[in-house]
């Protein structure tokens with residue numbers, strides 16, 4: 001299947017009978033399985049230094065498990081990745097109320113976000129690359145957001161084995177958008193245990209401190225001298241137990257990093273993750289100004305992956321490229337407003353190696 005077009009198979013059914021399909025594609029040594037439900041990356045396999053493949057993303061083996069209670073495993077997140085305080089924002093003097101699905105706040109687009117929709121998928125090949133084009137129409141007022149949003153996400157596997165995501169959206173009324181991907185990475189393989197020995201580097205000198213509801217308290221603070229400093233690669237677990245007022249609410253790291261490169265026209269390096277045991281590496285480059293690093297703190301052993309193993313705290317981590325949390329209420333943050341006639345475009349590239 002190397003470099004070939006994606007293959008579609010039956011994956012399951014939703015409660016209303018709707019069919020969920022799985023699309024398999026492979027290129028440059030990377031194998032991807034994507035569901036039309038949520039645009040979910042159900043499996044992402046890459047080789048280790050001996051050429052042995054493992055699925056390095058957490059997920060489930062059935063639709064029922066995804067529907068019953070997935071903490072966004074592998075999913076596309078929209079319309080708005082991360083939190084909006086009190087689920088409320090004002091745009092052009094009109095105030096909008098979103099579902100409060102995370103305590104008092106709105107998280108990841110509300111309780112029926114893009115991670116729970118069936119996306120229309122079309123496979124494509126373009127030169128040496130193979131990919132999937134995912135499309136979703138979100139009607140005006142969907143989850144409280146104004147404007148009909150036409151969202152289009154392209155998953156490309158390049159001949160070099162990179163997984164590239166291009167996000168695009170347009171609207172017919174002013175709205176806010178912040179799309180991201182919520183893969184839970186474990187480069188040793190899903191279900192293999194903790195990622196605390198993985199080494200992580202994040203190209204950010206500042207992060208956003210948060211309150212008990214994980215809403216930014218103000219502007220960026222320096223990571224220097226805190227457990228949140230990943231400017232030089234270090235084991236993920238090294239400072240996770242260092243007592244710091246900012247680790248208490250998040251039970252580890254669950255913070256937006258303000259990338260030093262800022263918002264860029266082309267994807268630029270944001271983070272590098274490396275598993276010393278398998279040799280597998282992941283490099284993330286993005287056009288986005290922020291990166292939510294979530295250290296898998298809320299995994300509690302109650303979910304079982306496709307390999308039959310439970311997922312416990314720290315068994316994976318997320319590196320979500322995005323704009324900053326609560327941007328619609330923070331005029332000082334890079335804007336997440338999209339107006340008619342404009343095209344929202346962001347790109348994130350995941351490169352794998354050993």
Ligand code: BGC
Nearest residue numbers: 071072214254292294298320
């Ligand atoms: C958030 C976490 C949340 C997780 C799963 C992450 O993007 O930052 O706070 O627990 O998603 O819901």
